[in-house]
Amino acid sequence: MSEDKASALFARMQDAALEDLLQASDQEILKEAAEDGKDLRGIAAALRERIATEMAQARRSRLVKAREQLDARRGSYRAARVRPPLQQLKQIVTETLRNAPAAGVAFREGQRLTEADWQSMYDDLIDLDLVHPHDDDR
């Protein structure tokens, strides 16, 4: 068999195996994992954590990019802001992000954020016109 044919056959074998995996029931996958001593829970937990971290990074870079675009549009001018107290600021940011998912700015419950992070998010939301400074007076 030529190497081209062997390569094509190997690709077909891989694809057929993937088709079979896709069709296998959850019970079969669980049974196979138990037979092979695979720790599905551990594999899933590690992947979930890594994916969540990278999703948060992607959202953050998107936010930074959006802020850079806004700054550029506004001549890189950002007035010195008077911010509300931290607890109130956190509440405003949390509520705004929950109520405006379309902004694509995500917020994860339980995520550890520094005071500077909260302030930066608050400023970003003002720049995105999702928070209006006079709202802080509530």
Place this chain on the structure above:
Amino acid sequence: MQPDELGTVASIEEVAQAIQSLTDVDYGRLYAAAAIKMSGSGYADAGDLVNDAVLSPYRAALGEGGRRWKRTVSFMAFLFMTIQGLASDSRRSAAHRLTDSHRQSGRDDDDEDQDAFETLAVATPSVEVTALNEERQVARRRVMERLQEHFKDDPEVQWIMLGLEEDKGPEEIQELSSMTETQYETARRRWRRALEKLVPGRRRS
């Protein structure tokens, strides 16, 4: 994006929701698929391939590259297709990277030598590319030989392997072998499980 795609391409919230809905079994299935498909690609770990596949529609929804998920396709089927696509892209780019680095290594030469080198690089694969191809060929051959040996007394699986060799579909293989659908599926599962264990590549269990 075409206007007819607007209604079917998943939004960022839909993609995030689909990712959050993936169960332990789903991740196990994706990991097994990646372990099979990463053979011969630039991926050294199945987890890296799963990670890239799952993040791909998310990045696409953020407008930062990646593959867009259309809601008309199940999320799991889409992720399987993405794993296949990323592994193939990686396989090609691994060879390109080696060729590029070989070309780059000649940059300090004078123009005439450089032209001659680039002509040669296009006409003949680099030593590294040849070595990579040979390594893949040896690994493939080893897997096929082991499968043949493992299933030499299993006529049902032998039919499946013959069918794949002849590029026959499941129905045709069943018809030729007189296997029932259940017999075929059970045999294909035996074959897939053996393949999973034989395909080279680092994995954790």
